[in-house]
Amino acid sequence: MSVGGVDLHVRADGPVDGPTLLMLHGFGASTAWFDQVVARLPEFRIIRVDLLGHGGSERPTSGYDPESQGRLYSRLLSELDLTDVTVVGHSMGSLFGVATAEHSTRITRLVLIGEGPDTSTGTLPAGEWIIHIPWIGPILQHHGPAFVTSRVVRRAFAPGFDMTTAFANPGQGLDDARSLNHPAFTQSMKQRQAWTRQRGLDARLANLGLPALVIFGREDRFYNVDAALARYRAVQTITTTALEHVGHTPIIEAPDRVADLLREFLDRGDTAGNE
Structure with missing residues (x-):
């Protein structure tokens, strides 16, 4: 589109009259990362988008900040x-989901999966700074040893997870x-860090006042799960x-x-709770 x-x-699955979910994948991923969940929700109308710069979407030289992407997906x-859309974001897609809700009254609920309220609750892979170096970064990203990139991807899963079960395409x-x-x-x-430093996702969700669900895996290797959950639990909505073991x-x-x-x-409606 x-x-x-x-x-x-953009990919659409499920009956046109089903409850609508907008799924936004994480950084360095694609719509395929939602395949297994989509297969388990046949009654929902599910819209998936390859984020700007990812998968089959356009790759411009700018527009990657949360504000611009929020306006883009709001327009979508x-x-x-x-x-009456429920946004389901994974990792960085959660930021763009919140940003979309800040620009659209069509969103009534939000689901954030594996994303802390800001970068103070997370850690980046060692050596990530190298990718930001002009000329050197692009070469390493696209032509560096496959085992290095695969190791970073592997960090997105719990230790011991069988990666052969992750995707239909190995x-x-x-x-x-x-x-x-x-x-x-x-x-x-860079712009993710600046945007959440200005106001964290917990504060943005409190300001939106919409029902929200935050899901973490206990063995998340990008975030301090306890610190992130403590921040979110302070918000009533x-x-x-x-x-466990995820x-x-x-x-x-x-x-x-x-x-x-x-x-x-x-099904629960507006009642919040914690597990």
């Missing part, structure tokens, strides 16, 4: 004429990590849950549980 002059790869909802994780352009890589990381990517590591949690959240 062309949305405001930007080409986006308008173009599709969708209402090379999906590596392909997705290498697909985004260099501006998407560097700008997304947020329900939190932590899944890492940063519950949508692949525990798709049955995630599907159940989504159904429970939508």
Whole structure:
């Protein structure tokens, strides 16, 4: 689809009259990362988008900040004429989901999976700074040793998780990590930090006042789960849950549980709680 002059790869699954979910994947991923959850939610109308700079979407040189992306996906909802939408974001897709809700009245609930309220509750892979170096960074990202990129992708899962069960295409994780352009890589990381430093996701959700569900895996290797959950639990409208023996990517590591949690959240209405 062309949305405001930007080409986006959009996928729709499920009955047109089903409850609508907008799924936004994480950094260096694609719509394929939601495949297992989507297969377990056949009654929902699910819209998935390859984020700007990822997968089959356009790769411009700018526009990767949360504000710009929030306006972009808000416009997508308008173009599709969708209402009463629940946004499901994984990792960095959670930021863009919150930003979209700040620009659209079509969103009524939010689900954040594996994303802390700001970068103070998280850690980046060692050596990540190298990718930001002009000329050197793009070469390493697209042509560096596959085992290095695969190791970073592997960090998105709990230790011991069987990666052969993650994707239908065994090379999906590596392909997705290498697909985004260099501006998407560097700008997304830097502008994400600035945006959440201005106001964390916990404060933004409190300001929105919409029912929200936050899901973490206990073995997340990108975030201090206890610190992140403590921040979210302080907001009355947020329900939190932590899944044992699961890492940063519950949508692949525990798709049955995630599907159940989504159904429970939508059925429960506005009542918040914690597990």
